[in-house]
Amino acid sequence: MPAKKTNPDIEKFIAETQRNQNLREQTYRERALKIYPWICAHCGREFSGKKLRELTVHHKDHNHDNNPPDGSNWELLCLYCHDNEHTRYLEEAAYDCRTPPSAERDPSSTYKPFPDLKSLLKIKK
Secondary structure (H helix, E strand, O other): OOOOOOOHHHHHHHHHHHHHHHHHHHHHHHHHHHHOOOEOOOOOOEOOHHHHHHEEEEEOOOOOOOOOOOOOOEEEEEHHHHHHHHHHHHHHHHHOOOOOOOOOOOOOOOOOOOOOHHHHHOOOO
């Protein structure tokens, strides 16, 4: 099997990008861990010791470059809740759930199981 040709410039760029991302993450993660209690903001699970690595920093606006010093764009989430949050965000974007339902759309169902219920419930005097 022939050896893969590699481009040293691309490898250098990738390594530098990964290093910068790791440094950025460590910086805001350390600050978030100092500001917030070590509890998942969604499920309430507490973390300490070796398990602390399972607690992640979630950016509420999904912008990883928005890192205010007061931590107002962060919340600490466990790995599972963090994954769930991002999945919900992607599904919302895919299905465009944020747009309010239009009054012009057809109703979701036209079936009326008890069409005469109102007349049956009228009290006869």
